[in-house]
Amino acid sequence: MTKLLQTLVDGLGVGSTYALLALGISLIFGVMHLVNFAHGELITVGAYTAYFFFLHGGSWWWMPFAIIGAAVLASMATEFLAFRWVRNASPFTLLLTSFAIERLSHALWQIFVSPKQRAFPKPSWVFNQFKIAGVSFEVMDIVTIGVTIATLVITAVVFKRTLFGISVRGAAEDFDAARLMGVRANRVISGAFGFAGFLAGVAACLILMRTPAAEPSMGSDWLLKAVIAAVIGGLGSFTGAVVGGVVLGLLETLTRAYLPEVATGWDKFSTAVVFIVIAIFFVIRPDGIFKVSHAERV
Amino acid sequence: MGSFVVRMGRSMLGSAVLIAAVAALALAYTSSGGASRESLVAEMLSNFILVLGIQIFIGNTGVLSFGHMAFAQIAAYATAVVAIPLAAKAKALPDIPFGLDNVHMNPFAATAFAVVVTVIIGALLGVAVSRAKGLAPTMITLALLFVVDQLVKNWKELTRGAGGLSGIPRIEGNGWLYVGALVALITAHFFQETRIGRFSIATREDELAAPALGIRLFTSRYVAWVVSIGLTALGGSLRAQSLGSVNPKQFTLDAGILVLVMLVVGGMRTISGAVLGTVLITAGNELFRQLGDPERLDIERFPDLFLGLAMLLTMVLRPEGILGDHDLAGWLRRKMYRRAEVTPTPAVVGTRPLTAREVEVVFGGFTALDGAALTVKPAEVVGLIGPNGAGKTTLFNVITGLVEEHAGSVRLGDDDLTTAGPVDVARSGLARTFQNLRLFQTLSVRENVALTALVAARHRAHRVRPDVDVLLDAAGLTEFADRSAGTLDYGNQRRLELIRAAALAPEYLLLDEPTSGMSDTESLAMVDSVRSIAALIGAGVLVIDHDLGFITRISDHIVVLNEGRVLAEGTPDQVRANPAVAEAYLGSQA
Numbered sequence: 001m002t003k004l005l006q007t008l009v010d011g012l013g014v015g016s017t018y019a020l021l022a023l024g025i026s027l028i029f030g031v032m033h034l035v036n037f038a039h040g041e042l043i044t045v046g047a048y049t050a051y052f053f054f055l056h057g058g059s060w061w062w063m064p065f066a067i068i069g070a071a072v073l074a075s076m077a078t079e080f081l082a083f084r085w086v087r088n089a090s091p092f093t094l095l096l097t098s099f100a101i102e103r104l105s106h107a108l109w110q111i112f113v114s115p116k117q118r119a120f121p122k123p124s125w126v127f128n129q130f131k132i133a134g135v136s137f138e139v140m141d142i143v144t145i146g147v148t149i150a151t152l153v154i155t156a157v158v159f160k161r162t163l164f165g166i167s168v169r170g171a172a173e174d175f176d177a178a179r180l181m182g183v184r185a186n187r188v189i190s191g192a193f194g195f196a197g198f199l200a201g202v203a204a205c206l207i208l209m210r211t212p213a214a215e216p217s218m219g220s221d222w223l224l225k226a227v228i229a230a231v232i233g234g235l236g237s238f239t240g241a242v243v244g245g246v247v248l249g250l251l252e253t254l255t256r257a258y259l260p261e262v263a264t265g266w267d268k269f270s271t272a273v274v275f276i277v278i279a280i281f282f283v284i285r286p287d288g289i290f291k292v293s294h295a296e297r298v
Numbered sequence: 299m300g301s302f303v304v305r306m307g308r309s310m311l312g313s314a315v316l317i318a319a320v321a322a323l324a325l326a327y328t329s330s331g332g333a334s335r336e337s338l339v340a341e342m343l344s345n346f347i348l349v350l351g352i353q354i355f356i357g358n359t360g361v362l363s364f365g366h367m368a369f370a371q372i373a374a375y376a377t378a379v380v381a382i383p384l385a386a387k388a389k390a391l392p393d394i395p396f397g398l399d400n401v402h403m404n405p406f407a408a409t410a411f412a413v414v415v416t417v418i419i420g421a422l423l424g425v426a427v428s429r430a431k432g433l434a435p436t437m438i439t440l441a442l443l444f445v446v447d448q449l450v451k452n453w454k455e456l457t458r459g460a461g462g463l464s465g466i467p468r469i470e471g472n473g474w475l476y477v478g479a480l481v482a483l484i485t486a487h488f489f490q491e492t493r494i495g496r497f498s499i500a501t502r503e504d505e506l507a508a509p510a511l512g513i514r515l516f517t518s519r520y521v522a523w524v525v526s527i528g529l530t531a532l533g534g535s536l537r538a539q540s541l542g543s544v545n546p547k548q549f550t551l552d553a554g555i556l557v558l559v560m561l562v563v564g565g566m567r568t569i570s571g572a573v574l575g576t577v578l579i580t581a582g583n584e585l586f587r588q589l590g591d592p593e594r595l596d597i598e599r600f601p602d603l604f605l606g607l608a609m610l611l612t613m614v615l616r617p618e619g620i621l622g623d624h625d626l627a628g629w630l631r632r633k634m635y636r637r638a639e640v641t642p643t644p645a646v647v648g649t650r651p652l653t654a655r656e657v658e659v660v661f662g663g664f665t666a667l668d669g670a671a672l673t674v675k676p677a678e679v680v681g682l683i684g685p686n687g688a689g690k691t692t693l694f695n696v697i698t699g700l701v702e703e704h705a706g707s708v709r710l711g712d713d714d715l716t717t718a719g720p721v722d723v724a725r726s727g728l729a730r731t732f733q734n735l736r737l738f739q740t741l742s743v744r745e746n747v748a749l750t751a752l753v754a755a756r757h758r759a760h761r762v763r764p765d766v767d768v769l770l771d772a773a774g775l776t777e778f779a780d781r782s783a784g785t786l787d788y789g790n791q792r793r794l795e796l797i798r799a800a801a802l803a804p805e806y807l808l809l810d811e812p813t814s815g816m817s818d819t820e821s822l823a824m825v826d827s828v829r830s831i832a833a834l835i836g837a838g839v840l841v842i843d844h845d846l847g848f849i850t851r852i853s854d855h856i857v858v859l860n861e862g863r864v865l866a867e868g869t870p871d872q873v874r875a876n877p878a879v880a881e882a883y884l885g886s887q888a
Contacts, residue, residue, distance in 0.1 A: 086617065090617070096558075096562055097614070099555060101610065104602075104607065106606075107605075111603065272445050272452070275440070279426065279442060282438045283426040283434075283438065286430045288436070
């Protein structure tokens, strides 16, 4: 029972990080049908930002603001410098453009900093343990889940109550119609990238508090999981992104904790199982859990 | 049979020219400079096979796959476990399963073994990939890549884990790689000439129009997948034998992206593009690798920069790749095209009426069709009119299998089409056009028509089939035959869609607003076009249009729909005289 509880909390922790990233991917997909493979690079940007500030005496008290700010700016910069120029291209072109940015980001960090890992201090309280009813938790688990919930609430308020959020949802529904209603395409898209950057920045903080280090290709692994989570949930669906992230996180930790060892040396077999499950899921339900209909008129 | 020889000849000729160009370039490069240049050429040639492998699937079907590297990896390991000499194998893999400890094959047998094993695995997994739609196939291939990666790293009895295997007998020189590249070129060229290859291209151009013309999405994608996996396996196996070793690092997502960049930069839709991309990216990659500072032990950094820039610039400046749709094979196809001498066979008018009865369709709570019915007799032109929202297009979609009816039936003579999907409806003799044009945009005008003629040759062989050039003449499109369909003006695009449907040799043509967006003069001309083309193929016509002038001129019989029901029907004069029709159109005061 204790093991199950701890596994679930772990799973929720990883899953909520996936959820934040997947939400950003789903948001961008909604406004411009781009599956943004450069989204994970925002984590890398956050990590190097933290690294540079810690070189000059940074503190974790204000570091989250710096990380989030850098991610927002970087996200909007990718839109301004690259995606704006291919906006009406096919989804295939858009996806490859984001891949190109991912490659470039790796290359630039390698050239201008180092291909090697750069570490910086972590907050002192992160791995402190405490017990509730005999089950011990890490402080970071609670922080992760709490911050994620708070961020999701902010997201919900922004998209339900503010003009910006409503414009974005309208644009995701039908961009041409939204434009006719006076929604400015540039502003909405650039704002959506900014918000996706904010979500990635929050995720970056949660990731960096646990593993405080910067590395050129660190964003890629997170990105792949987040894309998978977003697609599991149903691209373009906000609820779907969150559910997809949490489901993927739980699936990973549960298989790792409970899958019997097939043979000695199959330590990473659980990863294979997760991907097998994902492949089967897409065969059965290609549109994800929450299907977003893009009914085409014929 | 004759056309098969011609197509084969074109494939061979195109391939020969390309391989000769690449070989000349490579031989000039390796004539001085020694072993490192030889190995660069070896790398390029094995990339070449892999790029053509993914071109067959991605280029022709338009479905992005990240998983092909997984199959190159399977083939490379399959080669290794049968090609490594027994003594070395006993040492590296003491617990090797499947009795492979006693198997040793020569290079030819090992390559063949690897390709067969990989194709079998690929064929099984391909069912899942080809069935899925939208982004799902891409995600499935991505998951496959990671599954195979994990299996290779963990199944240490068979693969020795992350360290990889060495001691594969190396092939001497690059001769066999040239042969492999030539095989890859001929396969890729010839695939594009086959019926199924053309069908794959049609599904890439329009996922909705292709089925409506009788092309099954699954079949064409699946065959493309299997052929493409076969070539990829050949590439993986030859690469292993060229390097003499395999390890999981050679087949990561990054390695897959490198191959993808080669395809995309040159132009994924054509084989010439794939070839150009391979040469350029391999050369550029090497150039940037030499720019790295070996002192810093991070020489890989510049190739990443190059790849990122090459891909970004291509996407922004020329998303369809450097060559776009320019292709040696396509050029040959046009140059070697000879108009067939046809003795016109008079069309045979069909004998089966098309009937829809008591059709009911409900979308959510909205009843779109509420007992609508119509009959079209052979060679008759029936106009379907009604105010907006009357259910005209829905009835069309029910008849052609795109929308499922809740009640009612659709029959063509004795054939029940009630539950048939778009592909079967098209094959049994109904060809449709779309309200918002759905042409195969990047294909030439002639190819658009020829594609449906291919479907007709296979599935409508019992009918007299119209000649492609005769149809082009009839629509006045002969002079544009070699232009890509997307560059035609609006009226010509409409006419092209009409003859593309006619090339199916259907018993009925179903035209959804063929004159929308046309001027009055153009609409009038369309009356003659539709009538003459329908007469040419002996087909009846069911046509929706808002232009009452057009409808009353073209129709023998008019059916008026209103609120999902038939409001009136009869000859154009009868319908015009009907007060209920005027009321539905103009409001009660009329």
